[in-house]
Amino acid sequence: MTKYAYYPGCSGQGTSQEYDSSTRAVCRALGVNLVDIPDWSCCGSTPAHTVDHLLSSALAARNLALAEDMDAAAVITPCPSCLTNLKAAVHRMSDREFRLQVNKLLDKPVDRSTPVKSVLQVLAEDVGSDAVAEMLPNKPLAGLKLAPYYGCIMNRPPEVMQFDDHENPTAMDKLMAALGAEVLPFPLKVECCGASFGIPRKDIVAKLSGKLLEAAAGLGAHAVVTACPLCQMNLDLRQGQASAAMGRKFQLPVFYYTQLLGLALGIPQSELGLSKLCVNPRLALDAMYAAQAEKREREAKSEADKQTLKAKAA
Amino acid sequence: MEVVDIHASCDHEFIAQVEAESEQKVRLCYQCGNCTAGCPYTFAYDIPVSQVMRLLQAGQKVRLLSCKSIWLCATCESCTTRCPNEIDVARIMDVLRHMARREGYATEKNVKTFWDTFLDSVEKHGRVFEMGLLATYVAKTGRFWTDMDLGPKILPKGKLSFKPHEIQGKDKVAEIFKRFRETQQ
Ligand code: SF4
Numbered sequence: 001m002t003k004y005a006y007y008p009g010c011s012g013q014g015t016s017q018e019y020d021s022s023t024r025a026v027c028r029a030l031g032v033n034l035v036d037i038p039d040w041s042c043c044g045s046t047p048a049h050t051v052d053h054l055l056s057s058a059l060a061a062r063n064l065a066l067a068e069d070m071d072a073a074a075v076i077t078p079c080p081s082c083l084t085n086l087k088a089a090v091h092r093m094s095d096r097e098f099r100l101q102v103n104k105l106l107d108k109p110v111d112r113s114t115p116v117k118s119v120l121q122v123l124a125e126d127v128g129s130d131a132v133a134e135m136l137p138n139k140p141l142a143g144l145k146l147a148p149y150y151g152c153i154m155n156r157p158p159e160v161m162q163f164d165d166h167e168n169p170t171a172m173d174k175l176m177a178a179l180g181a182e183v184l185p186f187p188l189k190v191e192c193c194g195a196s197f198g199i200p201r202k203d204i205v206a207k208l209s210g211k212l213l214e215a216a217a218g219l220g221a222h223a224v225v226t227a228c229p230l231c232q233m234n235l236d237l238r239q240g241q242a243s244a245a246m247g248r249k250f251q252l253p254v255f256y257y258t259q260l261l262g263l264a265l266g267i268p269q270s271e272l273g274l275s276k277l278c279v280n281p282r283l284a285l286d287a288m289y290a291a292q293a294e295k296r297e298r299e300a301k302s303e304a305d306k307q308t309l310k311a312k313a314a
Numbered sequence: 315m316e317v318v319d320i321h322a323s324c325d326h327e328f329i330a331q332v333e334a335e336s337e338q339k340v341r342l343c344y345q346c347g348n349c350t351a352g353c354p355y356t357f358a359y360d361i362p363v364s365q366v367m368r369l370l371q372a373g374q375k376v377r378l379l380s381c382k383s384i385w386l387c388a389t390c391e392s393c394t395t396r397c398p399n400e401i402d403v404a405r406i407m408d409v410l411r412h413m414a415r416r417e418g419y420a421t422e423k424n425v426k427t428f429w430d431t432f433l434d435s436v437e438k439h440g441r442v443f444e445m446g447l448l449a450t451y452v453a454k455t456g457r458f459w460t461d462m463d464l465g466p467k468i469l470p471k472g473k474l475s476f477k478p479h480e481i482q483g484k485d486k487v488a489e490i491f492k493r494f495r496e497t498q499q
């Protein structure tokens with residue numbers, strides 16, 4: 001089985017625990033072998049690259065150097081912010097001079113460049129939505145209307161990220177559709193939610209996240225589905241602040257795509273951390289179960305009507 | 315309208331420095347405004363990103379290093395992705411922020427404090443310690459009331475640890491910071 005060097009990222013141990021636990025559970029169920037990078041450290045996130053690119057690359061590169069000993073096919077991470085830092089470091093270190101400078105800051109230098117991918121990319125490319133659809137022929141998420149939200153940096157800039165489309169990514173749409181969900185054409189897929197300004201400038205986050213929630217609600221979504229811990233936190237934890245900024249009350253659950261994938265695969269809710277979401281996910285799941293029941297009823301009724309017609313004809 | 319006398323105040327050295335650090339050609343910008351059109355932060359900026367580019371071409375160092383926009387740019391990469399001249403605009407914003415820091419400007423003080431506190435946490439523990447980060451940020455800025463409404467929402471979820479996740483190699487991480495500072499001297 002192909003082995004991947006897994007980089008969970010700091011938020012995976014805190015505010016996005018449920019993303020980490022659902023990612024691990026889903027990968028296990030789909031045969032994607034994750035091995036944690038031993039003693040991984042913080043990639044520096046946004047703060048490091050706002051200070052200096054050498055510092056930021058070195059913080060990311062310490063982890064790339066550790067992963068080299070693992071003989072893995074790629075370094076993979078669920079978090080787009082970590083992904084950007086790791087990928088930008090690899091990209092910049094293709095310049096020999098810069099690589100030497102980075103290595104001077106490290107105890108263990110980076111020798112080779114291991115490919116870096118998001119978990120989403122691995123699920124989309126190595127497993128594939130067709131295989132997922134085949135595994136789950138009875139479409140467990142039928143009736144669930146989703147606004148897919150990728151966040152701004154998972155696919156941009158395209159020269160560095162090299163995955164999916166930078167204006168209209170579809171990897172997550174396809175996975176969700178494979179499970180039977182109705183994926184809405186969400187126009188703000190790659191717009192920024194306010195990023196890491198939640199603490200110092202929550203007014204900005206409330207406004208930008210408010211716009212996203214408004215657009216999703218306007219499409220009639222039951223929920224937003226995302227692949228980014230920061231986006232999830234801004235839209236879910238700060239939904240009250242966003243509601244206030246927009247002058248209306250939103251009640252939109254914000255799932256990680258791995259939680260929905262896990263739910264469809266029959267992974268226990270406790271492992272998926274559904275209870276860790278702030279906006280109660282029941283709202284969306286009840287709507288989905290109601291739609292499924294209604295559909296079954298409709299089908300039963302039309303079947304019964306057919307039988308009656310047949311009986312009459314006979 | 316503010317009129318800039320570009321002959322008197324154009325700092326050519328500044329332009330050259332931004333070009334070198336960002337590896338971008340500032341003169342390629344032809345002011346199409348695509349970057350500003352896609353920038354989600356324009357409403358909060360004091361100078362829209364395309365005007366940052368224009369002022370940069372005109373070598374307006376102080377005006378740029380003291381603006382708010384460079385602290386509020388979220389590096390969302392929309393400008394970089396959409397620039398018809400393939401200028402990595404987000405990288406230029408980053409570089410301006412680096413220079414502003416080095417020269418002692420911090421127009422959005424709380425943003426800078428938040429980032430600094432985050433990095434202090436990484437330097438100390440090897441990974442960021444979210445609860446400690448919040449506590450230190452509040453202590454430094456005195457903004458106790460910030461996000462009071464969120465406490466009851468997040469605390470019962472048991473996601474925020476009250477203890478840092480120390481790693482074995484935390485000294486190695488601290489060394490990275492130390493060696494980096496040495497390169498800056
Ligand atoms: S998109 Fe590029 S060329 Fe157009 S104004 Fe912005 S930086 Fe200049």
Ligand code: SF4
Nearest residue numbers: 353387388390391393
């Ligand atoms: S990277 Fe910064 S300047 Fe560029 S569009 Fe995003 S927020 Fe605006």
